[in-house]
Amino acid sequence: GPLLETERFGRDYHFYASLPSTNRTAKELARQGAAEGTVVLAEEQTEGRGRLGRGWYSPPGLGIYFTVILRPAIPLGLAPQVTLLASVAVCKALETVAGVQPSIKWPNDVLLHGKKLCGTLTELNAEMEAVNYLVVGTGINVNQGPEDFPGEVAKVATSLYATTGEKVDRARLFAALLRFFEADYKHWLSAGFERLRSEWLERAAGMGTTVRVIAGQQEWIGRAEGIDSDGALLVRDGGGELRRLISGEVSLRPE
Ligand code: ATP
Structure with missing residues (x-):
C-alpha cells in the first residue's frame, strides 16, 4: 500500500485472516522458493509459538503477527544476530510511531516497564553449514486492553494500549517496522554487526544484574x-x- 517504503520487505505479501502460525506458513513458502523479503501476516494465530515450543497468544484484531523470509548468504553461526537485529528494528519502530522507550531482554523479548510487549522467533534452514533461509516471526501486542490477556499471560504481558492509553494504527506501525527492519538488515549484510550491537546494548535490560x-x-x-x-x-x-x-x-x- 501507500504506507510501505521498502524495496523488498513486504513486496511479496501474504495476508490471512487466521493462521495456525505465520512462521509455519512462511517455512512452507520458503521451501517453495519464496523470495527474500516475502512477508506472511495474519490477523490472528491459533497456534502462535515463542521459543522452546512455548505458546504466543495472538488474538484477532489487536496485535501484529508476521514473519519475514530472509535468504542471507552467511555461515550458520551468524544466524542468531538476526534475532537481535529484528529486536532493534522493532524498538526503533515503537519509539518512532508510539513514542515509547522499550528495552530488550536477551535474546528476543521487547519489554515495556519490564513486561513483554513483543517476541521474535527465528527459525533457520541450512545446508552444508550455510544458511538456506531464515524465517523471522514477530508478535507485537498493540491494542489489547489489560483485560484482554488470559491469566497466565497477563502476569508477564503488556501492550502499547495498556501502557500509553492510546490506540495505535497497526498498518502505520507495521510499515515503519518493515522499513527499519529492511534498513538494519541491509546494513548488517554490508557492514556487519558492530553498529547493531551498540544499538542493541543501548536498549538492553538486565545488563550488570x-x-x-x-x-x-x-x-x-x-x-x-x-x-x-x-x-x-x-x-x-x-x-x-x-x-x-x-x-x-x-x-x-x-x-
Ligand atoms: P524467555 O526469553 O524469558 O525465556 P521465552 O523465550 O519463553 O521467554 P518467548 O518464547 O518469547 O518467551 O514467548 C513465550 C512466552 O511468552 C510464553 O511462555 C508466555 O509466558 C508469554 N506470552 C505468550 N503470549 C504472549 C503475548 N501475547 N504477549 C506477551 N507474552 C506472551
Whole structure:
C-alpha cells in the first residue's frame, strides 16, 4: 500500500485472516522458493509459538503477527544476530510511531516497564553449514486492553494500549517496522554487526544484574555483562569465568 517504503520487505505479501502460525506458513513458502523479503501476516494465530515450543497468544484484531523470509548468504553461526537485529528494528519502530522507550531482554523479548510487549522467533534452514533461509516471526501486542490477556499471560504481558492509553494504527506501525527492519538488515549484510550491537546494548535490560541461566536441565546464576561481537550473551559465573551463551538453547530469569 501507500504506507510501505521498502524495496523488498513486504513486496511479496501474504495476508490471512487466521493462521495456525505465520512462521509455519512462511517455512512452507520458503521451501517453495519464496523470495527474500516475502512477508506472511495474519490477523490472528491459533497456534502462535515463542521459543522452546512455548505458546504466543495472538488474538484477532489487536496485535501484529508476521514473519519475514530472509535468504542471507552467511555461515550458520551468524544466524542468531538476526534475532537481535529484528529486536532493534522493532524498538526503533515503537519509539518512532508510539513514542515509547522499550528495552530488550536477551535474546528476543521487547519489554515495556519490564513486561513483554513483543517476541521474535527465528527459525533457520541450512545446508552444508550455510544458511538456506531464515524465517523471522514477530508478535507485537498493540491494542489489547489489560483485560484482554488470559491469566497466565497477563502476569508477564503488556501492550502499547495498556501502557500509553492510546490506540495505535497497526498498518502505520507495521510499515515503519518493515522499513527499519529492511534498513538494519541491509546494513548488517554490508557492514556487519558492530553498529547493531551498540544499538542493541543501548536498549538492553538486565545488563550488570544477576540472572539465572536455564540451559536445558542445567541452571546456574551469574552476572550479565553484555554481548560480544557475535551477539552471544556474556555472563560471569560464580567462579569468575566469563561464559558465552548462544540464543536458541538458553533462557534467562531475573534472580
Ligand atoms: P524467555 O526469553 O524469558 O525465556 P521465552 O523465550 O519463553 O521467554 P518467548 O518464547 O518469547 O518467551 O514467548 C513465550 C512466552 O511468552 C510464553 O511462555 C508466555 O509466558 C508469554 N506470552 C505468550 N503470549 C504472549 C503475548 N501475547 N504477549 C506477551 N507474552 C506472551
